[in-house]
Amino acid sequence: MDLHLPDALDILDRTPQTLRALLGGLTPEWTDAVEGPDTWSPFIIVGHLIHGERTDWIPRARIILEQGADRRFTPYDRFAQFRESAGKPLAGLLDEFAHLRAANLTILREWNLSDEQLALSGEHPEFGAVTLRQLLATWVAHDLSHLAQMTRVMAKQYRDAVGPWRAYLPIMDR
């Protein structure tokens, strides 16, 4: 499936409400659950999504759209959320994410991007040239990928509790 902007916005728009429905009001047994050492809980993942709203998607899109001499992106800090989320309640993080996402989508909509703009590129620190179209598709896929991760992490908490049904739940051993 090619990136079609309205389809992409349809996902990006709903992630805050999906996160609220999935996690809002849950106990720490679920929201702080992990799937092994050095893996991320739903709480940590929400912080990671917040960091992306602040430093990654729209800032990178701006670098591409401006087409300045230096179009190299700042590397994504994959651990920022361990500092930035520390001690905050999840409800506040969910609100913060919703607020940042809404503001970013307002910017994206106001740009009213043309196909020519979507084909412009910036420089990823590892991959080299990447287009705005690829960046926006990755934003969408990144949301969905982390939703899949959260639900997998939560499911795994019952790996032993399900008994023999584990054989029917490949997610438990993924």
Place this chain on the structure above:
Amino acid sequence: MDLHLPDALDILDRTPQTLRALLGGLTPEWTDAVEGPDTWSPFIIVGHLIHGERTDWIPRARIILEQGADRRFTPYDRFAQFRESAGKPLAGLLDEFAHLRAANLTILREWNLSDEQLALSGEHPEFGAVTLRQLLATWVAHDLSHLAQMTRVMAKQYRDAVGPWRAYLPIMDR
């Protein structure tokens, strides 16, 4: 994590709203998307969850609680939803699921299950003896597993669109 009934209910209760947030109003490009031949779309998965509410979880729990002479479960029809969902709009399926789930959780809460009851067993057609505790943990894990599946299937629609970022998105090749 052992099954603790309030934690389990906290997930079972919210799945209808999570599904609505994730899928309600989305275009068929997303809701009919699959990850390969003979795999399930989000639309098909919602039908599968509905079938479970009708025929599986509570009916099996009843068989266990009644402790009759024949405690063998009816096998789960994993393909019922291809017939039962055919031609129905997704919005109607989401409502139907929410309605069935709420009714089933009312029954579950009214049972006010004791630890002794949770330890009772029925006979799974393939696994043999399984406890009510294992059945209820599986109900929860089954919800979460299918949420992970839906979001994975949706993410994969952008497998090519993300370009080189595919290397950072292991979900694309899972």
